[in-house]
Amino acid sequence: MLSRDSTTSGVLLSVFMNQTLLLVLLTTFCFLCCYALYCLFSTAWTLDTWNDFTAANISPTQPTTSVRDISNDIRQRLVAGEHGFHNQRIAFENALVLAKLLNRTLLAPPVHLATKPIRYLQFDSLFQALALSGREGLEHCPGVPYYLSMPIECLHYFDSTNVPWNRLFDLSAIEERQTVLHLQDLSHLAAIHDSVFYGDRDVLVLRDEDPYHYQIRLGGNYSTATTSKYKQNIMVSDLQMYTAPLVQFGTLFGSHRLVLGNDNSLLDDIRKAMVLRHPTLAKAAKTITSTLGGGYVGIHLRLGDGKFVKLGERTAFRVWCDLVRHLDLTDGEIHAINEHNKFHFGGINGTVSCSPVRREQAHNSVPRPTFTHYARRCRHPHGPPGDFSLEIPLFVSTDVPKARSHPLLQPILRTFRCSFFLDDFPHAQNILGDLRNERDGVSLSSFFVPFLDAMVTGHAALFVGTPGSTFSSYVKNTLWPAYHS
Known part of the structure; x- marks a missing residue:
C-alpha cells in the first residue's frame, strides 16, 4: 500500500508540473501576441519620401x-x-x-x-x-x-x-x-x-x-x-x-x-501653360521619342468605355481615315487603301467615304520615309509589306486591353504595319517606377503612365485623336502645338 500511494503521488506531481508549464507557456504566448498587435497598430513605420x-x-x-x-x-x-x-x-x-x-x-x-x-x-x-x-x-x-x-x-x-x-x-x-x-x-x-x-x-x-x-x-x-x-x-x-x-x-x-x-x-x-513639365516624365518620353525618331505619326483611339464603346466602329474608321488623308499620298493611293480596308470596319462598310484632303488644306502632311530606316526599330511588324501598307512608324495610344489583337485596330495595324504601343517600351515605364508622392508615400508610376502616353503622341509629326475625348483634345490643342512651336 505504501508503495502504491508513493507511485500515485509521483504521477499526480508530474501531471501538476506539466499543467503548470503549459499554463506558463500559454500565458507567455498570449502576452507576446498582445505585444505584437500593440506594435503593429501603434507604431508608424518609416515613410520613404519622394524627392523628385x-x-x-x-x-x-x-x-x-x-x-x-x-x-x-x-x-x-x-x-x-x-x-x-x-x-x-x-x-x-x-x-x-x-x-x-x-x-x-x-x-x-x-x-x-x-x-x-x-x-x-x-x-x-x-x-x-x-x-x-x-x-x-x-x-x-x-x-x-x-x-x-x-x-x-x-x-x-x-x-x-x-x-x-x-x-x-x-x-x-x-x-x-x-x-x-x-x-x-x-x-x-x-x-x-x-x-x-x-x-x-x-x-x-x-x-x-x-x-x-x-x-x-x-x-x-x-x-x-x-x-x-x-x-x-x-x-x-x-x-x-x-x-x-x-x-x-x-x-x-x-x-x-x-x-x-x-x-x-x-x-x-x-x-x-498646361503643358506637362515634370522632369521624370520628360526623361521617360525622351527615351521613346528618340527610339521612334522624328518622322512617326500618332493616334489616340478611345474605345473602352461609355459612348465610345457604342461608337467604336465609326471612331476607328474616322481616326484611320483622317490619318491616311493627311499623309503625303496620291489620291489613287488613298482610294486603293480605302477600298482594300474599309470592309474590315464592319458596320461602316459602304456608309462612309474616305476622300482625300485637298493639297492646299493639308498643312500638316507628313512625307513618307523609307522603311529601311525604321526596320530595326519595328519590333512587331504587322504582316509583310504590300501595296496597301504604309512604311511609316505609328504610335498608338488606346484604352483597350490587348490592343494588338483588338478587331477594330486591325485595319490600322495592317495599313501601318510598323506600329508601336506604350507596352513596347518597358524601360521608359520603369523610369517612373520610383516616383512616390512625398506627402502620403503612394506610388505615382501607374497614375503617370497616361501622361507619358499623351506626351509621346504629342511629339508625333502628325496626331489624330478621338472626337469627343478630352485626352485627344488636350494632346491636339495643348501638347502638340507646344512641342512643335
Whole structure:
C-alpha cells in the first residue's frame, strides 16, 4: 500500500508540473501576441519620401498652402472643387480665368489621381465627401512591411493620391499675374469654413444640382447653341458685386462653362501653360521619342468605355481615315487603301467615304520615309509589306486591353504595319517606377503612365485623336502645338 500511494503521488506531481508549464507557456504566448498587435497598430513605420519634385527645375511662385496659412492671411478668395484628370484640368483652367476676372486669390485644390474616376456629385454631397477624404490617422499605411497583412483601414489607401497642380505644370507665368494658393489636400476645402470663415455673409456659395446647372458669362450677345444644355446663366458682373471674402463653386468642368465672347486671350494664355513639365516624365518620353525618331505619326483611339464603346466602329474608321488623308499620298493611293480596308470596319462598310484632303488644306502632311530606316526599330511588324501598307512608324495610344489583337485596330495595324504601343517600351515605364508622392508615400508610376502616353503622341509629326475625348483634345490643342512651336 505504501508503495502504491508513493507511485500515485509521483504521477499526480508530474501531471501538476506539466499543467503548470503549459499554463506558463500559454500565458507567455498570449502576452507576446498582445505585444505584437500593440506594435503593429501603434507604431508608424518609416515613410520613404519622394524627392523628385524638389529636384525639378520648376520653382512655383506660390508654395503648397495649408488651412493654417490661409487663416493668417484672409483676403477675397475664390475656391473651386472637382473628377477624371482632364475634367479636373478644364475645371482648373476655368477657375483660373474666374479668379482673374473677379480679382480674387484662387484656392486651388490638388489634382486627384485615382484608379477610378470620380463621378459627379451635387454640391452638398461633394462638400461632405471632401470633408471626409482626409488621411489623418493613416500615416502608417505606406510603411506596412510586405510580409504583413494590410490593415483593413489601409486596403484602399494606394488607390488614389493628391498632387498640387504646380508639380505637374510650370505655372510661374500665371502666378506672376494672379495669386494662386495650392491646397495640400481635398479635405482642406471643407476645413476652410471652420478654420477661417464664421458666418454666412463670409461665404458666397454657388450650389449646383447637376453637372450643367449654370454657365458663367462675361456679357454680350451669344449664340444659344453654347448655352442650351445649361439651366441658368450667371453674369461675371453680378459676381463682381459681391464682397464676401470667399466665393465657393461646385463643379466648373465643361469646355463651354465660361462664355467669354470674342476675346479668349486670357483662357488661351492659361491653356498654353498646361503643358506637362515634370522632369521624370520628360526623361521617360525622351527615351521613346528618340527610339521612334522624328518622322512617326500618332493616334489616340478611345474605345473602352461609355459612348465610345457604342461608337467604336465609326471612331476607328474616322481616326484611320483622317490619318491616311493627311499623309503625303496620291489620291489613287488613298482610294486603293480605302477600298482594300474599309470592309474590315464592319458596320461602316459602304456608309462612309474616305476622300482625300485637298493639297492646299493639308498643312500638316507628313512625307513618307523609307522603311529601311525604321526596320530595326519595328519590333512587331504587322504582316509583310504590300501595296496597301504604309512604311511609316505609328504610335498608338488606346484604352483597350490587348490592343494588338483588338478587331477594330486591325485595319490600322495592317495599313501601318510598323506600329508601336506604350507596352513596347518597358524601360521608359520603369523610369517612373520610383516616383512616390512625398506627402502620403503612394506610388505615382501607374497614375503617370497616361501622361507619358499623351506626351509621346504629342511629339508625333502628325496626331489624330478621338472626337469627343478630352485626352485627344488636350494632346491636339495643348501638347502638340507646344512641342512643335
